[in-house]
Amino acid sequence: MGVVDNLLLGLETALTFQNLIYCLIGVTVGMVVGVLPGIGHLTAISLLLPLTFYAPVTAGLVMLAGIYYGAQYGGSIASIMINMPGTASSAVICLDGYPLTRQGRAGTALIITTIASFVGSCIAISLLIMLSPPLARAALSFHSADYFSMMALGLVAAGTLIQGSKFIGAASVTVGLLLGIVGTDVSSGAMRFTFGAPELFDGISIVVIAMAFFGVTEVMTSIGLARDHALNAKVTLRSMMPSRADLAESRNPILRGSMVGSAVGILPGAGGGSMAAFMAYAVEKRISKKPDSFGNGAIPGISAPEAANNAAAQSAFIPTLTLGIPGDAIMALILGALLVHGITPGPQVIADSPELFWGLAVSFLVGNFILLILNIPLMGVWVRLLKIPPTYLFPAISLFIAVGVYSVANISFDVFLVAGLGLAAYVMVAFGFEPAPLLLGYVLGPLIEENFRRALLISRGDFMVFIDRPISAAFLVMSVLLVIWVALGARKNPDPVKES
């Protein structure tokens, strides 16, 4: 099938009434949680994960993805208006977005970031459409040894490319792998870490893990804290008209930011949006003729990172959908949703379920158009969301956690489990454990063990199989190089916030 046929199939799928509705729900929820500080897109996707089990797989994924990229649009609104990032990846937007608000140019900043978001997304979606089929075809020749090594690289990247202690990063991944092992062992039928509880024979549900690490910890961290900001600026439609000069000043930064973001988004374990935004900001500052203007309301300082974090949000789907390797925690949740629906992530997805892949890709375009259309007239509504007091927010999230977890299997055991794991997660996160690599380990754990065992079964226990196959060897060499690079650079421990 040619590209045109594929896109037509995608359009047909994305434009069904059901998928349009799920897309609309997804991007709207994404906008709302993106705007609200204190509730991130990871929390939102975790909370809505159980709902997608009741929907067909394409519709469910369209909604989850919509929350993700919708939150990237919304996140910058809080950054610009109240100097508090709505999502982690829009933290860098605060640097120049809030100064613009204080200069009375909030409207301009909001419209520039909306345009940057849209362009960045569209460029990355084009890459997704062009790169995915050949990448998947190449990956179809992978053997289990290659898969093992590729996932190992993903996990090494996830554990090491974090702020803070690399030992704790590696420990986070390992704890995740162990959580993924709980339940019946596929090859021997043995029960592992079930402590005799029949509720654990099928393993711990991804909903329980996600709610414990991204829901309960968020509530415990933020409940009862007053938000110390004032919303002063007013945003009118007229103030949102960008001047010709602003647009001209934005064009190249948006294109560069889209490139940086697309590239970073594809890398596994690179942490998606935040790193892309910081890198795009650093690039703009370095090549700018007026580096002093950065931090005082420079237009390129908001347009490049905003294009980058949206591009990264879209291009992150490339390794997830073609190789089955999630780049960050959100992609791990998407993979988890696929697994729950009985679809094994990997290169065969595009060939076996073309309507899923192409429908999803086209729904990204549809979703971005909806966001662009929703955003401009409704900007005032989004801005007013910032006035919702947190007193209402967190008990509501608690209820969503409890009911959502209960709904997965209709057993209260899971709610006890989320309470216990959530408490443990809160303590572990306070000591520097990272929930995102942990979730990656949890999702990849069963897949990586299966491929590891199968590779050794075929080679009759000869570990050389991982080195003899060139693809596998290349991934392992990359993992080792990454560890060496991180070990050498660990002393410096760069902090992108302070650097820029």
Next chain:
Amino acid sequence: MQIGMRKDIGAGLIALAIGIGVCWISLGYRIGTPARMGPGLVPLALGIVLILCGIGAAISGLRSSENARPMRARPMVMVTLSLVVFALTIERLGFVPASALLIVLSGLSESPPKWIALAVLCVVLIPAAYFLFIVLLGIPAPAFAWKF
């Protein structure tokens, strides 16, 4: 109340404790050989990795004086309690009382509790959640019950 503790040392000790526990349990499973692995091999290996990471983090933590992020005891207790009470009451008392208890208990994380806001939440949120989860998604939980 806030608990202050050295971050990397504490994290190392947590990893060490989990690692030892995992190894202990894994040794109870069949280990096998690389060609025919038993169910215990991979968990045992991961337990050892965890022990090594824990020792590494604790040793590197000796040089840093960074404290763990302060933990907030009141939300820790109240949020956990609210979930446990929900789990205990959803089948015995039904969806509506269980949800109300959860909202009020988690709201007690705030001091002083905002009673009016919590009452508003109960009145607005519980019917909405009931409609979404029980009517729309068909979760088999009664609105009210009395089963002990």
